[in-house]
Amino acid sequence: MIGGGVEKGETIEESIVREVKEETGLTITPDKIIHQATTFFKRNAESQANQSIQLYFTHSQLHGQINNDNITDSEKTYTNGTPEWVDLDKIDDINFRHSVDLKNNFTGVYFAISHLLNSRMSVIIYLMKPSKPVILTGVRANNNIHIGNYFGAILPIINMAKRRSDEYDINLFIPDLHSFTTPIDHSKLYDSILNNARVYTAAGLPLDNSSIHLYRQSRISAHSELAWILDCFTGFGEMSRMTQFKDKSHKFLDEIDSKISLPTSRQKAWDVVHTGISVGLFNYPVLMAADILLYGATYVPVGDDQTQHLEFTRDIAERMNRKFGDLFIVPKPVIQQHQFFGKDQGLRIKDLVNPAKKMSKSDESGKGIIFLSDDPKSAHKKIMSATTDSIGKVQYDKENQPGISNLLEILTLVRQDAGREVTLEQTTNEYFGMDRYGDFKRIVADEVAEFLENFQNRLAAVDEQVIEEKLTSSEKDMNVIANETLYRVQKAVGLRK
Structure with a gap:
């Protein structure tokens, strides 16, 4: 009888696969268990009496056999409080898993299907996790x-x-x-x-x-x-x-x-x-x-x-x-x-020439945009030519200093990509008050060029067959x-x- 027990070293799912194979000749894999099970039930419905499928939801894996007592009395057995009975002729392979997911509503609990034959529980039991959202x-x-x-x-x-x-x-x-x-x-x-x-x-x-x-x-x-x-x-x-x-x-x-x-x-x-x-x-x-x-x-x-x-x-x-x-x-x-x-959500990098708008490939001049395919030296020049302001002090102020603020964000992002645990606030504090924009730009330009070189090397190493x-x-x-x-x-x- 299927559902008779788990042998040593087996998971519940593995025992089900083994027992279903022994009893029915069906080979069931965990990811296909629902469709094959319902197909089996429907195929045998005419020759077997008093059959239904009971859907229920439980927070723990079920061990041993199920009976009416521990189903109705078990705490948290049903998410909705009551069992739902589904006639075999109303189940189809396409809709079954979908309806279970809708009922379960992605709560992360387990569900099981119990096949009832002649009013006896546990003739066949299937247990698996619901689909992940x-x-x-x-x-x-x-x-x-x-x-x-x-x-x-x-x-x-x-x-x-x-x-x-x-x-x-x-x-x-x-x-x-x-x-x-x-x-x-x-x-x-x-x-x-x-x-x-x-x-x-x-x-x-x-x-x-x-x-x-x-x-x-x-x-x-x-x-x-x-x-x-x-x-x-x-x-x-x-x-x-x-x-x-x-x-x-x-x-x-x-x-x-x-x-x-x-x-x-x-x-x-x-x-x-x-x-x-x-x-x-x-x-x-x-x-x-x-x-x-x-x-x-x-x-x-x-x-x-x-x-x-x-x-x-x-x-x-x-x-x-x-x-x-x-x-x-x-x-x-x-x-x-x-x-x-x-x-x-990622930071929105702005155009280097016009930091009031986001970086976009529609920039016809190409001076305000850095492509991943850009030569690192070319990208270095673009950073050095980036628009700043006349305030003359590095600080993060997107309203009054959008150009400098954009460079601070870019510097933070390339450092994070290199594996450094750094925040925008930390980068801003490191260079706060720096009054030589040219020196600050050079720092950003050097690290952007290094980022591009490293990324292009990683890109070249990608195995297209994989x-x-x-x-x-x-x-x-x-x-x-x-x-x-x-x-x-x-x-x-x-x-x-």
């Missing part, structure tokens, strides 16, 4: 990554992933489909995608961590299909109100307008905008929602320009849930996201999860029975 994040494929990207986004993401991977699954994806929303050089896209993965690896991403998943959005086709389904439940007005779309559209308009000198230039500019701004840019938030909802992501670190998109994701998820039942796990509200990721293997492995796993979600949605909207 998901943190999902990504950075666009980009060949020209600058130190603002690196210190403001990439490094904080990697540090967060390493620190939280014990408790969360980290979905770190390369959103290559989003690259099409603005003009790009398509001949360089594939290399840019791999370069992105190389940069993450050189920055310290542990590819051997099984809780960290690195994958390309385009390799999981469910992203596109779910986005289309969500499109059909999204109002035109919702997308029209997205401020990022408005900002990018008007920015493009201004750029075109400045290049057309005819009296009818504004109308011509609008004509160009109407053909140059893609529907993909307009619908960008819907694809972003699909990226998140496919994996039941609870937390998604976003910048200020993406908070509206995250709120839309919550809105469309709740809308679909109201209409079709519990299809999606809804991400946490923006305020809870900020609280959760508070210490994971990256390819990680991508392939993660994409295989993510396809399984994404397709389960898509299948569930297809059934809900009438595409499947």
Whole structure:
């Protein structure tokens, strides 16, 4: 009889795998235990009487056999206080794990399934942890990554992933489909995608961590299909109100307008905008929602320009849930996201020439931006030419001395990257009152040049085959999860029975 006991040296899970094999011939692995178990139950349902599956949640692993007494009397047996009975014919492999996760709500407790046969308990017992909650994040494929990207986004993401991977699954994806929303050089896209993965690896991403998943959005086709389904439940007005779309559209308009000198230039500019701004840019938030909802992501670190998109994701998820039942796990509200990721937010490095704006690759002169690919000597010169002020004293004052404050932040960040435990306050105190800006700039320039040299050496040492293997492995796993979600949605909207 399955559930008869744990042999010496076995875990409970290992004993279940062994006993199920002996009794049924099924080979069950811990990660597949739920689907195979429900398949077994359904296949044998007609020939076995009085069968049900009882779901219950407990804070401790169960030892020995279960009976009605210790189930009903055990303290903390049920998170909701009462057992829930599920008829076998109402369970399907796709929805089962999802419904357990929704009920469990990621409390971190264990759950078990007890198969009842002829009113006897413990004929078969399965025990495993619930799915870990998901943190999902990504950075666009980009060949020209600058130190603002690196210190403001990439490094904080990697540090967060390493620190939280014990408790969360980290979905770190390369959103290559989003690259099409603005003009790009398509001949360089594939290399840019791999370069992105190389940069993450050189920055310290542990590819051997099984809780960290690195994958390309385009390799999981469910992203596109779910986005289309969500499109059909999204109002035109919702997308029209997205401020990022408005900002990018008007920015493009201004750029075109400045290049057309005819009296009818504004109308011509609008004509160009109407053909140059893609529907993909307009619908960008819907694809972003699909990226998140496919994996039941609870937390998604976003910048200020993406908070509206995250709120839309919550809105469309709740809308679909109201209409079709519990299809999606809804991400946490923006305020809870900020609280959760508070210490994971990176500093925003400013432009070296115009420290009032953030460092951006749109800087046409290139003098205010330092790329990770810059020659260290070239970067040294850029730091030495950085805009400062006339106050003549080093201190951290972002309002009155944005240039000096920016250099203090950069110096702190490159020192932290080198392994030094230093804070911005400590760096500021070290150089506070220094009245020779040239000497201070030289200190910053020397350490930035050293950082670039070290990083470029790490980048050159990255084994691309290891990256390819990680991508392939993660994409295989993510396809399984994404397709389960898509299948569930297809059934809900009438595409499947």
